[in-house]
Amino acid sequence: MLPYRIKAKYKKLRDREKKELNLDEIKKKLMESLGDLNEEEAQKYFNLLLEEKVPPLEIINTALKPGMDIVGSRYETGEYFLSDLMLAGHIMKGFMNILTPMLKSDASGPKLGTVVIGTVRGDMHDIGKNLFGTLLIGAGFDVLDLGTDVAPEKFLDKVKEVNAVALGMSTLLSTHLFEMKNTVDLFKREGYYDKVMIIIGGRPVTEEFAKEIGATYGKDALTGVKLVKRHLGFEE
Ligand code: B12
Numbered sequence: 001m002l003p004y005r006i007k008a009k010y011k012k013l014r015d016r017e018k019k020e021l022n023l024d025e026i027k028k029k030l031m032e033s034l035g036d037l038n039e040e041e042a043q044k045y046f047n048l049l050l051e052e053k054v055p056p057l058e059i060i061n062t063a064l065k066p067g068m069d070i071v072g073s074r075y076e077t078g079e080y081f082l083s084d085l086m087l088a089g090h091i092m093k094g095f096m097n098i099l100t101p102m103l104k105s106d107a108s109g110p111k112l113g114t115v116v117i118g119t120v121r122g123d124m125h126d127i128g129k130n131l132f133g134t135l136l137i138g139a140g141f142d143v144l145d146l147g148t149d150v151a152p153e154k155f156l157d158k159v160k161e162v163n164a165v166a167l168g169m170s171t172l173l174s175t176h177l178f179e180m181k182n183t184v185d186l187f188k189r190e191g192y193y194d195k196v197m198i199i200i201g202g203r204p205v206t207e208e209f210a211k212e213i214g215a216t217y218g219k220d221a222l223t224g225v226k227l228v229k230r231h232l233g234f235e236e
Contacts, residue, residue, distance in 0.1 A: 023052060027063040034067025035074070037084060039091050042067070046095055056099040057222065060131065064095055068127075092127055103134045111142055112234055113165035116158045118146035120171045120179035128202060129170035132221040136168075139225050152183040159187075159196055166197040166228045168218075174204035181213040188214070197231045199224055 021029065026048050033041035049059050071088040074080040115136050119129050126148050133143045144162055146154060150169075159167050167187075169180050180200050187193040193214070200210055201218040210217035216231070218224025229235035 030063040031067040035070030037087050056102045100134050104137050109140055112140045114142040114162045115166045116144045116164045117168040118150035119148040120176050121151045123171045123173050123176045124148045125172035132224050135221050135225045152186040155183050169200045171202045184213045
């Protein structure tokens with residue numbers, strides 16, 4: 001517990017900052033401090049946005065994801081190392097833990113079916129995939145999340161087992177796009193391709209690639225959920 005005097009001083013500082021910065025500036029500060037891996041600053045601006053009731057998806061799309069893109073670019077140019085990617089993942093997960101319950105909150109009403117999701121074999125990135133799963137739950141789906149590093153056979157087995165209405169695959173590694181094709185090809189070989197919608201997403205995935213392998217392309221998690229709903233006849 002912070003002593004009262006320190007708490008009051010901190011609150012005064014925050015109030016001053018709130019008055020001096022508009023919402024767009026606070027989002028930019030959050031993006032930059034995440035890009036700089038300055039956890040304390042990032043936490044401060046994140047809290048300000050929550051206090052201002054900025055919707056969780058807006059915080060993700062306009063501040064957190066762009067902040068992670070800065071980290072990615074700095075890694076690419078050699079300014080950051082693997083340990084920095086790990087720290088970025090850790091900070092981002094902390095924020096997602098706070099936002100996830102808010103994104104799930106309107107998950108009442110009838111269930112729309114089960115969607116199996118996972119990150120392809122060899123890939124450990126899961127933040128975007130988890131966001132997709134959370135938004136699916138918020139939209140009324142049951143989600144079976146197979147986690148990361150998922151082999152094509154496991155995707156197929158689970159889709160069969162739970163009679164899934166859709167399969168969502170994620171990868172952030174351009175070197176692992178082929179695992180998406182492997183999975184779709186397995187579904188085709190096993191006669192399961194026409195029984196389930198297959199949607200793919202992640203940084204290196206393009207509309208063209210999705211078309212080429214015979215899957216639906218979700219450019220982001222929210223668009224992906226809308227496409228699944230539309231495919232099943234639930235979306236306007
Ligand atoms: C954090 C991070 C990590 C963390 C991941 C932590 C975790 N638990 O996920 C760790 C440290 C583990 C990591 C490791 C590595 N990483 Co990394 N990582 C990142 C970083 C900085 C951020 C990723 C992120 O979480 N973004 C935020 C989320 C919200 O965005 P997102 O996942 O893209 O999701 C959005 C969309 O893509 C979409 N989406 C995602 N999945 C799906 C699925 C569906 C169905 C739908 C509809 C939508 C959808 O929805 C979201 C938006 O709404 C990126 C850089 C970047 N610009 O993305 C590099 C990046 C992806 N990593 C990269 C690399 C090279 C690696 C390593 C190989 C490094 C190494 N030398 O070991 C390893 C790979 C380990 C492995 N086998 O997987 C490269 C990949 C380059 C390439 N050729 O593809 C990137 C692009 C960095 C760079 N610019 O060089 N990484």
